[in-house]
Amino acid sequence: MRIENLGYHGIYLPDSNVILDGSGPDAPTFITHAHADHVPRDRRRPVFASPATAALMRARGHSGPIQELPFGERLSLPGPRRTAVTLYPAGHILGSAMVFVESEDGSLLYTGDCRTPPSPASEGFRLPDRPVDYLIIEATFALPIYKWEPxxxxxxxxxxxxxxxxxxxxxxxxxxxxxxxxxxxxxxxxxxxxxxxxxxxxxxxxxxxxxxxxxxxxxxxxxxxxxxxxxxxxxxxxxxxxxxxxxxxxxxxxxxxxxxxxxxxxxxxxxxxxxxPLSDHLDFFELLDVCRTLRPRHTWLTHSPDPTVALHYLQKEGFSCSSLEEERNHD
Ligand SMILES: [Zn+2]
The missing domain is CATH 3.40.50.10890 (Rossmann fold)
Structure with missing residues (x-):
């Protein structure tokens, strides 16, 4: 599975021709949530998003067309790789979604920002019920000093x-x-x-x-x-x-x-x-639990100020993993 890190939270999957958050080449673009660092800088760019994210993006001035994709609805994209995209609720803020991409190269889940147990002011948190081969997971608080209270x-x-x-x-x-x-x-x-x-x-x-x-x-x-x-x-x-x-x-x-x-x-x-200390991101232990539940073939950590500790813990448990910011491609 080839992955291009576009920087500023944008990710491009060249084989499926899909963009996750942010801007980049002219390709179907899926937005995980309406926080400023995840939406395209070009406010007229056509995008896909969950219905609540679409409403929040419009309220914040996005004027381009937003095609609403409800959670759990599988969208087939035209192209040679038979790519399908499904959004799952990410528990971070209202509308926040994880993007599940299935293609001939395998399946990939990009969490965007996520929270489990979910924020009570969101649509909840739900993982795909199909195998996840590759995982890109946010690691904003990926140090063992971060353990949230209920x-x-x-x-x-x-x-x-x-x-x-x-x-x-x-x-x-x-x-x-x-x-x-x-x-x-x-x-x-x-x-x-x-x-x-x-x-x-x-x-x-x-x-x-x-x-x-x-x-x-x-x-x-x-x-x-x-x-x-x-x-x-x-x-x-x-x-x-x-x-x-x-x-x-x-x-x-x-x-x-x-x-x-x-x-x-x-x-x-x-x-x-x-x-x-109320956070709308995963803590260190919740991140490990998501990886243990999904058992992907490879995991990339992203949005992390210091991924080394979490990578060390995951590797100790036998996971193949790396930092998305450091590694551009993985086959
Ligand atoms: Zn966010």
Whole structure:
């Protein structure tokens, strides 16, 4: 199976003439989810995506045609290699999909960003029921120091943080990405007792409407309005930390909701009162479990700041594996 790493999360399968995420040659392009680093830079490019990803991409300004491919529906592509593509839910954010490509060269599963157990604000996580010969799996948190707590526990932590702050007449501020993390946090707060109202950063408003359209309960929420914020919860990206939006709040408590991935995250932690380690990516142990379940002929790790430890563990268990960033082709 030949694989070309196009960089910036784009992958090209030259024999099947298929592109997974991103841009590149003129070929059928399948988008795993609507995060900016996975969608084509050319907003007019025709793509395939799950129905919710299509709606989120349109809300974020993709103007090209998006052919919706529901989960589990097998799409045959024209061409000599008899290629068929099926999307499976990836559990990362709403609409997130793993792309399963079957051809005469074997089958390949590309996870995109994924999460198992799945985010409760997604369509779940499901692996193909047919053999996976080749696996490309994200390894963003592929170190044994990353082991996530169950969603139920983290959700209680979020509700308690908010209730404590409101009891002290402080504004609870939850720092999260506009797409995905914000909506999981709102979903967790939807079952607060007594109920709370969330104000969301302007960039997240349209995205929240898409979540609701697809049946995710986000509880009581409205767009951010400084005049009416008192007694409510603010959900906003970490980038607003240095802006008046947060600076002008006299009494506040700040929680950083993150899987501790990047240096940027660490810097933001220093300014936060609480860290809630809610991640929408696989942890190290979940990654090993997916490989053990699928037992592919070869596995590529991708999106990893340091794949060596995970590769070592997989090799010790007899898996053939390598880093996608380092290896361009595999036959
Ligand atoms: Zn993502």
């Amino acid at each position: 969603h139920s526990l983290l959700f209680s932590q979020i509700r308690e943080f908010v209730a404590d702050a409101l009891r002290d007449d402080a504004i609870p501020v939850l720092l999260c990405y506009n797409l995905g993390k914000a909506q999981v946090v709102m979903h967790a707060l939807a079952s607060s007792d007594p109920p709370v109202t969330v104000q969301i950063h302007g960039g997240g408003e349209k995205l929240c409407r898409v979540y609701e359209q697809f049946g995710v309960d986000l509880g009581r929420w409205e767009a951010y309005d400084r005049q009416t914020l008192a007694g409510k919860v603010l959900v906003t990206p970490a980038s607003s930390l240095e802006t008046p939006m947060i600076g002008n709040i006299r009494k506040k408590r700040i929680a950083y909701v993150s899987g501790w991935a990047s240096l940027e995250a660490r810097a933001s932690q220093l300014l936060a009162d609480t860290l809630i």
